[in-house]
Amino acid sequence: MNGPQMEDQLNLYGRSFSSRLLLGTARYDSPSLLADAISAADPAMLTVSLRRQISGSKESGQSFWNLLRESQRAILPNTAGCFSAREAVKTACMARELFETNFIKLEVIGDELNLQPDPFGLVEAAVELVKLGFYVLPYCTEDWILCRRLIDAGCRVLMPWAAPIGTGQGPRNPRALRELRERAPQITLIVDAGIGLPSHACQVMEWGFDGVLLNTAVSRALDPVRMASAFATAIRGSRSAFLAGPMSVQEIAVASTPEIGRPFTFESPQHPLQL
Amino acid sequence: MFVNVNGKTCLLPELRTLDALLRFLSPAVPFAVARNDEVIPRGTYEECVISTGDRIDIVHPTAGG
Numbered sequence: 019m020n021g022p023q024m025e026d027q028l029n030l031y032g033r034s035f036s037s038r039l040l041l042g043t044a045r046y047d048s049p050s051l052l053a054d055a056i057s058a059a060d061p062a063m064l065t066v067s068l069r070r071q072i073s074g075s076k077e078s079g080q081s082f083w084n085l086l087r088e089s090q091r092a093i094l095p096n097t098a099g100c101f102s103a104r105e106a107v108k109t110a111c112m113a114r115e116l117f118e119t120n121f122i123k124l125e126v127i128g129d130e131l132n133l134q135p136d137p138f139g140l141v142e143a144a145v146e147l148v149k150l151g152f153y154v155l156p157y158c159t160e161d162w163i164l165c166r167r168l169i170d171a172g173c174r175v176l177m178p179w180a181a182p183i184g185t186g187q188g189p190r191n192p193r194a195l196r197e198l199r200e201r202a203p204q205i206t207l208i209v210d211a212g213i214g215l216p217s218h219a220c221q222v223m224e225w226g227f228d229g230v231l232l233n234t235a236v237s238r239a240l241d242p243v244r245m246a247s248a249f250a251t252a253i254r255g256s257r258s259a260f261l262a263g264p265m266s267v268q269e270i271a272v273a274s275t276p277e278i279g280r281p282f283t284f285e286s287p288q289h290p291l292q293l
Numbered sequence: 294m295f296v297n298v299n300g301k302t303c304l305l306p307e308l309r310t311l312d313a314l315l316r317f318l319s320p321a322v323p324f325a326v327a328r329n330d331e332v333i334p335r336g337t338y339e340e341c342v343i344s345t346g347d348r349i350d351i352v353h354p355t356a357g358g
Contacts, residue, residue: 042356042357065358066356067355067356068352068353070351071321071324071352080321082354082355083354086354096358098358108332112352113325116323116324
């Protein structure tokens with residue numbers, strides 16, 4: 019790795035990561051497929067959750083835990099399934115005790131159908147969790163006022179959706195996402211949810227987003243390991259493209275080959291001594 | 294004594310502390326525990342007295358997005 023790449027790290031609450039991909043661990047067909055996808059994606063963090071033990075799942079729970087430890091990746095617990103700020107705060111406190119980390123992916127869901135974040139519950143929970151010393155990564159919409167309230171609450175990282183969880187639709191509201199990037203230049207922005215293809219990840223990374231969080235796009239691909247690798251390559255490439263400073267879009271064609279000196283063309287007559 | 298464990302009411306022998314309850318239940322490792330919605334830090338289970346009617350939640354890592 020050369021110098022500039024070494025310097026270009028993802029920063030989450032003072033912790034640096036060389037990868038800009040965060041990977042979810044759900045919906046893989048087998049633990050070995052998950053382990054291989056992690057190796058291929060080389061993610062900064064793995065998102066996980068916490069649940070009561072289901073009878074008969076004692077061994078699978080322990081093998082999942084062993085897999086996480088062997089991956090040696092940073093853990094990002096979530097509050098998935100919470101529909102109120104109170105529930106989310108309690109779940110986050112349990113997650114901190116279980117995973118021994120202050121990082122929390124804050125989810126407060128407001129609608130069962132499209133799993134859209136509840137902006138009011140999200141801000142209420144974020145305020146409380148920041149007070150409790152958590153590093154909050156809220157899963158939010160691209161709404162600027164909501165994002166501003168979360169920033170005011172002390173969130174230094176925001177995770178706006180591209181589209182509803184698990185849909186793979188890609189960025190539904192590109193203009194608002196780009197405006198958010200412009201208006202919050204000091205905040206780490208990670209697009210979370212709704213990404214289906216590496217080209218979707220490229221889009222948001224080329225707009226200057228700092229990272230992408232994926233799950234279903236990898237786990238439900240026909241070949242999850244290959245897709246994990248495709249996303250990792252795409253995110254690295256599009257981050258480099260953003261840093262390289264893309265050209266500005268023009269309204270009319272601009273020839274790239276010089277016009278002057280083209281053969282077989284006739285210019286206006288000139289005095290022979292000027293040739 | 295009756296204790297609600299993970300949403301189910303259980304008839305248990307008289308167990309004075311959370312530590313004794315966890316030894317009795319032997320949940321898969323790792324886990325985190327809350328008593329009546331309050332997280333109990335590991336290392337304090339022996340000091341945590343439980344009473345009949347308490348709600349105990351025991352959670353484990355699981356896959357998530």
